[in-house]
Amino acid sequence: MAVEVKSGDSSDLATVDAVSKAIRVTSYASDGSEGVNSFPIQVATNNATQLNEFVLPSLNSEKYKFLSIQLIGTWVATVTFEGSNDNTTFYSIATTDPSANATGQATATNNRIVKVPVLTKYIRARVSAYTSGTISANVFGHLDENSSGLISTLGTIELNPETTKVIGTVNLAAETTKVIGTVNLASDGVQTYEQVISAATTNQTLVNSGATKLKTFSMVNGVATLRYFKFFNKATAPIVGTDTPFLTITMAPNSESRFTLPNGGIDFSLGLAYAITLGPAPDNTTADSVVAAVTGIIGYV
Numbered sequence: 001m002a003v004e005v006k007s008g009d010s011s012d013l014a015t016v017d018a019v020s021k022a023i024r025v026t027s028y029a030s031d032g033s034e035g036v037n038s039f040p041i042q043v044a045t046n047n048a049t050q051l052n053e054f055v056l057p058s059l060n061s062e063k064y065k066f067l068s069i070q071l072i073g074t075w076v077a078t079v080t081f082e083g084s085n086d087n088t089t090f091y092s093i094a095t096t097d098p099s100a101n102a103t104g105q106a107t108a109t110n111n112r113i114v115k116v117p118v119l120t121k122y123i124r125a126r127v128s129a130y131t132s133g134t135i136s137a138n139v140f141g142h143l144d145e146n147s148s149g150l151i152s153t154l155g156t157i158e159l160n161p162e163t164t165k166v167i168g169t170v171n172l173a174a175e176t177t178k179v180i181g182t183v184n185l186a187s188d189g190v191q192t193y194e195q196v197i198s199a200a201t202t203n204q205t206l207v208n209s210g211a212t213k214l215k216t217f218s219m220v221n222g223v224a225t226l227r228y229f230k231f232f233n234k235a236t237a238p239i240v241g242t243d244t245p246f247l248t249i250t251m252a253p254n255s256e257s258r259f260t261l262p263n264g265g266i267d268f269s270l271g272l273a274y275a276i277t278l279g280p281a282p283d284n285t286t287a288d289s290v291v292a293a294v295t296g297i298i299g300y301v
Contacts, residue, residue, distance in 0.1 A: 043056070047073075047135070061120075064118050067142070068139070069081075070138040074133045081095050081116055081125050094106055095116050096117075199288070215260065217258065222254065227277075233272075236271070
């Protein structure tokens with residue numbers, strides 16, 4: 001007995017594969033294209049011409065994996081991407097710029113495409129600064145994720161070479177006891193935490209004198225321009241512009257920079273100190289002019 005599945009115009013919806021003899025059923029989009037779940041869905045947008053107008057009005061994005069937003073038009077302004085779970089209080093969210101291979105950007109000042117991961121129920125794009133022109137956008141919601149992920153922070157972290165490959169000693173008891181003896185691991189140590197609330201200076205600070213391992217870094221740059229968090233291998237507070245940083249972390253605007261290093265951490269043989277400047281060069285001395293622009297914690301052992 002043969003079974004056929006046909007659409008209203010008698011075209012085959014199910015076919016028998018010539019090799020496997022299995023029935024193959026195909027889904028189609030409304031335009032006849034195969035694979036409904038693979039197609040992005042266009043989202044309604046707005047033409048913004050003044051401060052605090054929305055290029056993308058608040059969108060319930062819970063069914064999407066991410067949004068792709070293409071800003072278009074001739075304009076001079078700043079567009080801020082924001083998220084919320086209650087559709088009342090919104091916060092800046094980090095995005096990815098695939099065309100520039102850049103991540104961690106919460107704002108845009110020119111026409112480009114951004115990928116916005118769906119981490120909150122509601123997402124919007126607001127004109128946070130305006131000079132002239134009309135800002136428009138093409139926005140699509142994607143039901144499927146792709147391989148272009150989001151990196152939470154920008155910057156370079158240089159790690160010292162490992163001094164040992166030995167974790168510890170594993171002692172196995174005799175088979176007759178069915179007991180897997182004792183696993184002795186080198187102690188990771190209890191971390192000490194240093195709170196950071198930046199002042200309107202270069203914030204040269206000694207965290208700990210003597211050999212130190214940096215384990216945790218969690219900071220929020222709460223302003224709309226880059227900040228550079230510079231670590232120094234010193235037993236005293238650094239002299240900004242004279243001492244060379246051991247490690248510089250670039251902090252993207254309106255976003256969090258965070259990492260936690262297991263076991264070894266990053267070695268500072270003399271001591272752990274830091275400073276914050278507005279320029280990336282090792283000898284930059286441009287002080288921050290905003291109090292509490294950078295806040296967070298440093299964990300060390």
